[in-house]
Amino acid sequence: MGHRNVSRLSRRVFFGATALAAFGVASLAPYAATAQDGDQAEWPQSYEASPHMAVGRESTPILSPATVTATEQAIQNYQNIVAKGGWGQVPPGPDLKIGSKGPRVQALRDRLVATGDLDPIAGAGTTYDSFVEAAVKRFQARNGLSESGAVNEATFVELNVPAETRLQQLETNIVRLKAYSGDLGERFVVVNIPSASVETVxxxxxxxxxxxxxxxxxxxxxxxxxxxxxxxxNPFWTVPPSLIKKDLIPKMKDDPNYLTEEKIRVFNKEGQEVPPSSINWNTTEATNYKYRQDTGADLNSLGFVRINIPNPYGVYMHDTPSKGIFGDDFRFVSSGCVRVQDVRDYVAWLLKDNPGWGRDQIDEVIRSGQRLDVKLTTPVNVYWVYVTAWATPDGIVQFRPDVYQRDGAGPGPLASAVP
Structure with a gap:
């Protein structure tokens, strides 16, 4: 269905004002070789051999005093960058990658040096060499993009966000981070919506x-x-009323076999199953029925597991049969609920205080297909937050797209009770 292409287009359209920056990186070891402009430069030291340049899995929670302190430092750094005139633009044009040559590569080097992604010692040259590739990977990692090492259209967009915009983003988000500076609990979960990510703490x-x-x-x-x-x-999924009009009725008009193919059964108010063919899909009659999808992760929208988190919005966290979405940069795909990658590991962590509920037991009940509800012995705090910019104690500054346009325009509409 071309999902990846749609994802990239969506990111370009909605995130036109986002890019990535980092600051405070240590210098690389001295180089033992140089290259003339126009030559293919291959430095003797690789990205992998320079761990201080890599962006790894962060152990510091995004909601923590350490993140607040690091973000305050990042604000000071970006104030200095802005005071010096910010950074230059990378001119538009074809994708840049290993072997590319020309003045646009020099502009790219200058841009990467400005935010600490490329050491100044490697900042000169019009050939896209392995160290430029490594710096681009670092930039992409800090911006939530796939680490291809090539500058594609999405990366160009992020590179060319002005320093002033990034500073404003940091200043907006330090307020959000400070709002969670209290005691969040010994164990808690953070869903950061702009980064489409979950972390357990x-x-x-x-x-x-x-x-x-x-x-x-x-x-x-x-x-x-x-x-x-x-x-x-192994939950059932009941189609929320909001989706009956928005999605279900239009799909049934297009394909009368839709409900049958999706293993969605129809029940009247007395709880009796009725055939879809008995409903007039050209009227609102369909809104008088209940629609329930059978269990089974091959088709069920909730996959193998649903995690209940009581709230007034009717949303929850769950597995999904569409595992491919987790490899996309653009993961704004649900109708309000949160789909979780590696959900079995997540559930095992949530259930760690429940006797007899290790990973083996979780795998067994999923394998059995048995409908089973398990209450957590100790409820775990869950925070769904909207943080588009923050820094970590190692000096890396992260940016994510303001997909809901909340950094300057206030809150957008809330979700319906749907996955």
Whole structure:
């Protein structure tokens, strides 16, 4: 269905004002070789051999005093960058990659040096060499982009966001981060909507990271504080009323076999199953029925597991049969709920205080297909937040797209009770 192409287009359209920056990197070891402009430069030291240049899995929670302190320092650094005139633009044109040559490569080097992604010692040259590639990977990692090492259209967009805009983004988000500077609990979960990610935190340290699928621009995931209270294994999915009109009726008009193919059963108000063919799909009659999808992760929209987090919006966290979304840069794909990568590991962590519920038991109940609800012995705090810019204690500054346009325009509409 061309999902990846649509994802990239969507990111370009909606995130036209986003780019990435970092500051405070240590210098690289001296180079033992240089190259003339126009030659293919291959430095003797590689990206992998320079761990201080890599962007690894962060152990500091995004909601923590350490992140607040690091972000305050980043604000000072960006104030200095802005005071010196910011950074130059990388001229538009074809994608840049290893072997590319010309003045645009020099402009790219200058841009990467400005934010600490490329050491100044490697800042001269019109050939795209392995160190430029490594710097681009670093830039992409800090901006939530796939680390291809090539400058594609999405990366050009992020590179060319002005320094003033980045500074404003940091100043907006330090207020959000400080709002969570209190005691969040010994164990808690953070869903950061702009980065479409989930992290579990235990004793002040990140225990696990999970890619996520979050609400679309027009069906946003809400900002909220709640608790994980119950795990539903092999759940049914009941189509929310909001989706009956928006999605289900139009699909049935296009394809009368849609409900049957999706294993969605129709029930009247008395709880009796009725055939889809008995409903007039050209009227609103369909809104008088209940629609329930059978269990089974091959088709069920919730996959194998649903995590209940009581809230007034009717949203929750769950597995998904569409695992491919977790490899996309653009993961704003749901109707408000949060889809979690590696959901079995996530559930095992949530259930760690429940006797007899290790990973083996979780795998077994999923394998059985049995409908089973398990209440957490100890509810776990859950925070859905909207943070588009922050820094970590190692000096790396992260930026994510303001997909819901909340950094300057206020809150957007909240989600409906749908996955």
């Amino acid at each position: 235990e004793n002040g340290v990140v225990y696990s990271h999970h890619a996520a699928g979050v609400g679309k621009i027009d069906r946003q995931s809400p900002i909220m504080q709640t608790h994980a209270t119950e795990i539903n294994f």
